[in-house]
Amino acid sequence: MDRKNASPQGETARVLTEFLEVAVNCIVFLKGFYPPAAFERRRYMNVVVQKARHPQLADYIHSATSNLLPFVQKGLVERVNVTFYDKEHIPLEKFVFKIDVNQSYNSKVEESDIGFALRAFLIKLTVAKPATKPLPPSSGWEITAYFRALPQGSSKEKEAQLWIPTDTKQWLQPPDITPIKSMSSQPLKVQLYLEHPNPCEPKKLEE
Numbered sequence: 001m002d003r004k005n006a007s008p009q010g011e012t013a014r015v016l017t018e019f020l021e022v023a024v025n026c027i028v029f030l031k032g033f034y035p036p037a038a039f040e041r042r043r044y045m046n047v048v049v050q051k052a053r054h055p056q057l058a059d060y061i062h063s064a065t066s067n068l069l070p071f072v073q074k075g076l077v078e079r080v081n082v083t084f085y086d087k088e089h090i091p092l093e094k095f096v097f098k099i100d101v102n103q104s105y106n107s108k109v110e111e112s113d114i115g116f117a118l119r120a121f122l123i124k125l126t127v128a129k130p131a132t133k134p135l136p137p138s139s140g141w142e143i144t145a146y147f148r149a150l151p152q153g154s155s156k157e158k159e160a161q162l163w164i165p166t167d168t169k170q171w172l173q174p175p176d177i178t179p180i181k182s183m184s185s186q187p188l189k190v191q192l193y194l195e196h197p198n199p200c201e202p203k204k205l206e207e
Contacts, residue, residue, distance in 0.1 A: 008109040009101050012188050013073035015111055019118045020080060020097065021065040024143060025051050026125045027082050027095050028061075031132065033141060045119040047126075064143040071147065075103045079146040087138040089168045094175070094195040105187030117183040121192055124181040131178050131194055142166060173198035 006014065022044050029039050029050035038057065039050040052058040071077045082095040144166050175195040182191040 007073075008105050008107060008187050009073045009075070009103060011109045011111065012101055012114060013069050015114045015118070016072055016099065016101075016188065016190075017065050017069045019115075019121070020068070021062055022049055022051075023097070023121060023125065024061050024065060024082055025049065025058075026122060028052070028057075028141065030125060030129055031084060031093075031135060031141075033084075033135065033139075045115050045122065047119055047122045049122060061143070064145075068145055071145070072099065072101060075101045076147050076149055077145055078148045081144040081146070082141065083144055083166075083168055084135055084139055084141045085168050086136055087140075089140075091168055091171060091195075091197065092135065092139065093133050096191075096193050096195055098191040098193075100189040102187035102189075107186070109187065113185060114188060117185045117188075118190070120183070121181045121190070124192070128180055128194075131180070133196060142168065144168070171197055171201055173201045 025039070026049050028034065029036075034052075034054075034057070038052060038054055040053050042049055042051045052061060065080075068077055068080065077099060080097040080099065083091050084093045085091050175198055178194040178196070180192045180194060183189065
């Protein structure tokens with residue numbers, strides 16, 4: 001994307017997907033899913049963060065988040081989840097980024113303004129561990145995107161085919177929600193919250 005001639009939505013999508021890559025790294029580190037040595041300390045938006053050192057892990061996170069850029073720009077992405085699940089693919093915990101990019105916003109976007117707002121999310125994540133739940137052995141995790149609508153046009157449809165349906169089961173009851181951080185800075189709105197299964201959730205879940 002040509003940053004000099006980028007639309008407000010294009011510049012916003014670029015900053016947001018870059019942020020999501022960093023945030024997912026921080027979440028996976030926070031959960032202790034891999035040994036601490038699998039990550040290295042970096043500085044992003046003047047915040048100390050963790051970045052995966054293993055090439056396959058780093059590539060998965062980078063590919064999943066960067067491939068969202070054209071869909072975020074068009075306002076097609078509603079949520080991006082980092083879901084942790086047990087060996088039966090039953091969700092145990094979800095970090096949910098609910099996003100909205102105003103498609104009618106036409107003013108210039110300052111990267112520093114959006115970056116400053118998103119920086120607060122990274123700071124919140126560093127102290128979010130008490131709100132999380134421990135993971136059992138043989139658990140797994142994945143990045144899942146939820147779209148408001150299916151992309152239209154041959155190129156967008158081809159890009160969308162890179163995303164495949166998840167095997168993770170769905171909760172039957174409304175989840176328990178723990179807010180972490182939210183922001184509203186035109187043209188971008190972001191909410192980050194945790195979801196945990198409802199205490200009334202049945203053990204057998206739908207596919």
